[in-house]
Amino acid sequence: MLAAALTDTGNIRKNNEDSYYISDNNDLRLAIVADGMGGHNGGEIASKYAIDSVLEYFKKNYINLNKNVDSIKEFIENSIRYANEMVFNKAFSNNDLIGMGTTLTLLLLEQGFYFIGHIGDSRAYLIRDNRIVQITEDHSYVEELVKIGKITHEEARTHPQKNLITRALGINQEIEVDLFMGEVRPNDIYILCTDGLTNMLTDDQILKEFIDNTDIYKACDSLIKLAKFNGGYDNITIVAVKEVVK
Template identity: 45%
Template structure:
């Protein structure tokens, strides 16, 4: 499998509150997964929240996964890993007033032989790229997405809506959280791309697709995506992980 992964703080933020993890795909364990998290909160608490999410989720997966697990067991493991991270972040936010209200988005993408299993909380996104087509796998947990779904605004109006960065679900925001699961079959040479909104707020889907398809090297592709996002203003931290399946 070919992999590209990179993160950058962007042009306007003082620190990078994004974090990501990609498993060692060739270590023989059979575990193939990646995670991204986009933290939020004052006093650098967003950076703490996203780091906790990455650490807790990857540790839980590594300790829980074993060969021969059923599809339902894998889904349950993924949900449990996210809920464990939610509990740790929520409890830490109560222990230290500097961390009050901190939280993070999270996407966990687990790769099986013929399908992706994606666990998702927040407005970071997962896409499947197949040739000249790009499909969004996840649905944003955001105020704007709810307005679009209710018919209050159009998808075009959502792109510049003043509340487009208001999310409705995050790890650490409440004692309990709901984790959405998506199952996506894939074909040989498909690419899964997961990213924070620092990318999707700066580039359109067609722009992202054009960059991915212009490179044989996914590392160069994700670095170019981040460079373009920064050229357009770099208004947020930017993280991109792409994996050729």
């Protein structure tokens, strides 16, 4: 597995409320992206604390995991629910942090499959055979409008309420987590990114950089620069994981 990650504050924001993680342990092929929100520095705290909480859950429980498909999916969901509980409780322990929350999108490669846990409007993509597919579904107001046919995907890109999300981690005691899985194939590239990237770029632009650059770090770097060139109105984070041919 090859992995690369970059984050940038962008052109407008003063703080970076995005966080990410890539495992450096060959026995745990895990990557996470989170995009925080909240007053003061709440967003920055929420995204980092959520990832730290997921990692804490993995550290305590992963070694005892029965690694069949159903158990792995349940494990991922439980890790995100644990993070939700921790962020929710932390927010209510400090008046300055009340209302803070975060998106969270997690990728685990295990037993020849990819597993993705997801809440919010950060995204996971799969690049395979020079095609890009969005795996996750945005939990956002505009995505709901698209689903019921009120607006098109193109109109959603510039909709004035595109930043309103309908699900987040840390806001409520109970959350609904989306889970996805599929077979891993050689040369697959998995991308986790915040909306600071996808609001500035099309899926085709993302795909082009990974086709043009065999080095996934260079592709990520080019995409960050392009997102900033196109406006960079938000924090921008991208993690790319490539399955190496064995």
